[in-house]
Amino acid sequence: MSLAVPTLRSCADCPIRYNAVCSRCEPDELDQLEEIKYYRSYAAGQTIFFNGDPLEFVGSIVSGVSSLTRTLPDGRVQMVGLLLPGDFIGRPHRETIDCDVIAETDVMLCCFRRKPFEAVIENTPHVGQRLLEMTLDELDAAREWMLVLGRKTAREKIASLLHMIATRMASLKPGETAATTFTLPITRETMANYLGLTIETVSRQMSALKKDGLIAFDERRDIRVPDLEALKAETGEDA
Amino acid sequence: MSLAVPTLRSCADCPIRYNAVCSRCEPDELDQLEEIKYYRSYAAGQTIFFNGDPLEFVGSIVSGVSSLTRTLPDGRVQMVGLLLPGDFIGRPHRETIDCDVIAETDVMLCCFRRKPFEAVIENTPHVGQRLLEMTLDELDAAREWMLVLGRKTAREKIASLLHMIATRMASLKPGETAATTFTLPITRETMANYLGLTIETVSRQMSALKKDGLIAFDERRDIRVPDLEALKAETGEDA
DNA sequence: CGCCGAGTTGACTGAAGTCAAGTGTAGTGG
DNA sequence: CCACTACACTTGACTTCAGTCAACTCGGCG
Numbered sequence: 335m336s337l338a339v340p341t342l343r344s345c346a347d348c349p350i351r352y353n354a355v356c357s358r359c360e361p362d363e364l365d366q367l368e369e370i371k372y373y374r375s376y377a378a379g380q381t382i383f384f385n386g387d388p389l390e391f392v393g394s395i396v397s398g399v400s401s402l403t404r405t406l407p408d409g410r411v412q413m414v415g416l417l418l419p420g421d422f423i424g425r426p427h428r429e430t431i432d433c434d435v436i437a438e439t440d441v442m443l444c445c446f447r448r449k450p451f452e453a454v455i456e457n458t459p460h461v462g463q464r465l466l467e468m469t470l471d472e473l474d475a476a477r478e479w480m481l482v483l484g485r486k487t488a489r490e491k492i493a494s495l496l497h498m499i500a501t502r503m504a505s506l507k508p509g510e511t512a513a514t515t516f517t518l519p520i521t522r523e524t525m526a527n528y529l530g531l532t533i534e535t536v537s538r539q540m541s542a543l544k545k546d547g548l549i550a551f552d553e554r555r556d557i558r559v560p561d562l563e564a565l566k567a568e569t570g571e572d573a
Numbered sequence: 574m575s576l577a578v579p580t581l582r583s584c585a586d587c588p589i590r591y592n593a594v595c596s597r598c599e600p601d602e603l604d605q606l607e608e609i610k611y612y613r614s615y616a617a618g619q620t621i622f623f624n625g626d627p628l629e630f631v632g633s634i635v636s637g638v639s640s641l642t643r644t645l646p647d648g649r650v651q652m653v654g655l656l657l658p659g660d661f662i663g664r665p666h667r668e669t670i671d672c673d674v675i676a677e678t679d680v681m682l683c684c685f686r687r688k689p690f691e692a693v694i695e696n697t698p699h700v701g702q703r704l705l706e707m708t709l710d711e712l713d714a715a716r717e718w719m720l721v722l723g724r725k726t727a728r729e730k731i732a733s734l735l736h737m738i739a740t741r742m743a744s745l746k747p748g749e750t751a752a753t754t755f756t757l758p759i760t761r762e763t764m765a766n767y768l769g770l771t772i773e774t775v776s777r778q779m780s781a782l783k784k785d786g787l788i789a790f791d792e793r794r795d796i797r798v799p800d801l802e803a804l805k806a807e808t809g810e811d812a
Numbered sequence: 813c814g815c816c817g818a819g820t821t822g823a824c825t826g827a828a829g830t831c832a833a834g835t836g837t838a839g840t841g842g
Numbered sequence: 843c844c845a846c847t848a849c850a851c852t853t854g855a856c857t858t859c860a861g862t863c864a865a866c867t868c869g870g871c872g
Binding site for chain 1: 695701809
Binding site for chain 2: 818819820821
């Protein structure tokens with residue numbers, strides 16, 4: 335399952351030191367975590383956990399993008415979470431995992447065996463407090479997404495996803511202003527599973543938004559948004 | 574806003590003593606909470622918080638049912654949470670609330686002003702640990718609901734909601750075996766808002782399930798489920 | 813008694829799904 | 843170097859499920 339494990343690194347120069355579950359830790363708490371941590375790597379497309387797997391470890395995404403999906407017996411798939419660097423996988427005091435966890439890109443995890451990690455939560459305040467805050471943020475995001483899934487049209491769903499990705503990308507390079515260009519990190523199928531649509535509908539709505547001048551692309555994954563506000567007006571969230 | 578406030582009661586004989594945010598508290602922790610708690614009552618239909626309101630208190634539902642909803646500018650509504658007795662309203666360290674909170678039935682809340690409650694979380698372990706566990710449960714429920722909203726048919730959505738309410742109600746009164754009879758705590762419109770459907774579709778699917786013998790009702794809100802397993806088979810979750 | 817709101821039912825419409833055929837690109841092996 | 847395959851994506855024709863609009867019942871209440 336794992337690829338080559340990277341050379342062990344110290345928490346001090348970890349890229350997610352200040353937004354992961356460990357971000358509030360005092361030095362002595364960090365020492366406790368450092369004792370039980372280890373790294374694992376996964377290639378794009380690999381499954382990190384299958385639904386029902388025993389939850390032997392929990393951990394943080396150090397780099398890459400991972401998705402949580404649930405599948406109905408007849409094969410219908412719904413993505414229920416998108417995990418970025420710093421996000422947490424697994425939950426304490428749960429014996430098994432109840433969705434598939436898939437590496438959408440190459441992923442590196444900082445793992446803790448579950449039982450020792452539960453002990454850390456019992457014994458130190460800051461890990462549990464940070465985990466509570468992160469879980470509340472995830473709950474807010476999930477509720478936002480329920481509105482998209484339950485009440486938006488296909489066109490609005492696509493516009494919402496593109497607008498979310500565009501603004502997130504734009505916030506990473508704050509020099510640029512109105513027009514934004516980015517490479518979609520996910521396939522049409524992944525978009526469809528996120529939005530509760532079929533790939534055909536995704537494709538048609540992408541073409542329609544292109545025809546209407548709201549987005550532009552030649553290479554299928556390289557998207558240009560000439561006017562972010564115009565795209566936002568298509569999400570249904572604007573008055 | 575508030576109706577007549579009930580006579581103050583002690584935590585010892587509180588109906589949600591063993592499943593609310595305080596359920597893990599040691600006697601001294603309970604004393605701390607008892608010092609800052611107060612009760613509020615709301616009539617069915619009242620709004621407890623409007624979207625954007627300052628979050629001055631948090632608290633537990635002692636009795637009744639409350640909903641969380643989000644609304645698009647053109648009026649489309651999506652319910653994003655259904656809170657039953659023991660469930661928690663509000664989140665620590667958040668200045669405002671980002672959805673509407675509505676009393677679906679008469680509701681009694683056990684409230685704590687937010688700032689003192691945050692202090693309790695900092696100073697005692699068991700409130701934060703229990704709140705983390707409850708929030709993780711809510712996140713699981715939200716993800717389960719994303720699958721319902723994104724991928725299920727109208728009939729499967731209705732069956733899923735009825736099955737969920739039947740099982741949750743059953744868990745609240747552990748004396749009865751398989752609670753196959755319950756009173757729907759919500760209107761058809763509320764059901765529609767929860768399921769991402771119209772009231773007409775809800776009504777039609779309720780009639781269809783009734784015709785197929787999966788549920789029975791004369792009074793529109795008093796539902797009898799003769800065979801919980803048969804209902805579950807209609808949710809799409811059974812193989 | 814008439815009004816109102818909750819709910820039901822019917823006729824029709826339309827948005828998204830299904831099925832099918834196609835393009836374009838990348839990789840593989842003879 | 844060119845088939846051959848595989849995969850991601852697009853497009854078209856048709857179907858269907860749920861939405862829209864409208865008429866109706868039922869019960870409660872001033």
